[in-house]
Amino acid sequence: MTVQPGARVPTGGETDGTDEVADLFRALGRQVKVARERAGLSQKELGDRIGYAEETISSVERARRTPQPELLLAVDRLLDCGGLLASAAEDVERAKTRRRVRHPEWFRDYARLEAEATEVCFYSTLTMPGLLQTKRYAQTIFMARRPFLDEETIEHRVAARLDRQQILTRWPPPMVTAVVEESVLLREIGGRAVQREQLRHLLELGALRNVEIQVLPLKCQGHAGMEGPFILLTPQGRPQVGYGEFQSVNRLITDPEEVRMLAARYGSVRGQALDPAASSALIEKLLGD
Template sequence: MAVRGDTRTDDPAGSDEAADLFRAIGRMIKAARERNGLSQRELGQRVGYGEEQISSIERGRRTPQPDFLKAVDDLLGCGGLLALLAEDVERVKARRRVRHPEWFRDYAALEAEAVEICFYSTLTVPGLLQTERYARTIFTARRPLLDEETIEQRVAARLDRQQILNRWPPPSVAAVIEESVLRRTIGGQQVQREQVEHLAELSRLRHVDIQVLPLDCEGHAGMEGPFILLTPKGRPQMGYGEFQSVNRLITDPDEVRMLAARYGSIRGQALSPSHSYALVEKLLGAG
């Protein structure tokens, strides 16, 4: 049984109960996995998760979804014990508060109901596609400095957004990422490698298309900077952009049409999804 989906467990409100529960579940999963002679990668492959996701769950840093608990319970022969904990997990999730910065909340609400999301990224991997350690590096490096509690809250909120990639039906996601983003060692070589591996995993999902804009592209339609196009369910397409401390939700039809045309040109200038995947695999092989 393949299942996908998890959320960040660090309780932004500082719930000791949540932390204790998720650490206990993580230890149980690790013990059962090792008893069955499986690596984290092997377990992840059997239940539709990445190796990093399994590692995070076993360390108590992510909340396993009920479907995940039931699948692991069946796979590892836990006799229904993990499945019984699903109700406790749902109770804790219902109480958990995830905090986005106030200026980002309107976009986050629209993204949560989107049927299509298109990213053009020039400096970092889009937040919806980031690993936990990559996201934490970005928030830690921000200036002025953020305090540790705020960093953890924002990492939690960013990972929580990623639930939409696992819902059914999922949104259609397209991302054009500049090659320099894949080569820049944000957080160090290991963090960057994990991030690129995660992109490779996401590329294999039917509803996710990742394209790379190569370094040798002499000129392209995205020279004015990164942006996002999204289409909320039952609503017109709109755009979103951030620059330094300025953010803007774009709803004017003419401006949105211009962004959509620009995005079409960028996609046409980028490598195809299959050639982009080959480049990602090449970068991983060279690491």
């Protein structure tokens, strides 16, 4: 079958814990509201007394904003909550960390499968694969999104992308291969300095035993990947699946025939690309230039 956006794929009962985080923030918001109303204060009056805007108090009570530990401590002291809110400060810090590595809902099925993959294959035509990106390169990509993402969302997305990269150095590591079009190497995403940092990072990753990076040269007149980028991955003990994104459409592909065709295309593209050694030499040349 082909799984459409938002559909769930069984992954052994794993959870990323984001539902628990949301529940915690809702519970704390209700506790702040109860304590405020018990004291006979409006949201504005409470905010004025502890140094926060009325909108901030409202957003915390409705769980639309993370209840910062400093705010909880201030409310606890002012409204004599007996340490109830203050004791939750450490829980909030842990929850904030979990939110920083939170993936958007439409990407979570793929992320779970990638985390347990024994092999991941990328064909990239516009940007570097997420597993191979530097922090500044990833930040530039998310900042360029339209419609705009807010600063907190960008921070979360970048953290989540970097967190995924831990699979490159875990043990046992997955086999990771990537075919990247030469135009991706030439595009100065984030500016010259960010591009050069990204190229050096590719050379470092290419030196890992489990990572092979190949460049598809611009002079290649025709190839099997001209319909666009895609990913193939093989989860532990499960059949290979495919994944593709186009604008706001994303697809996790599990239909055996579709996956077989993607695998055939990937094999053909790899055969037309420079081998890993020649690809590294080209990246070094670009750095030299």
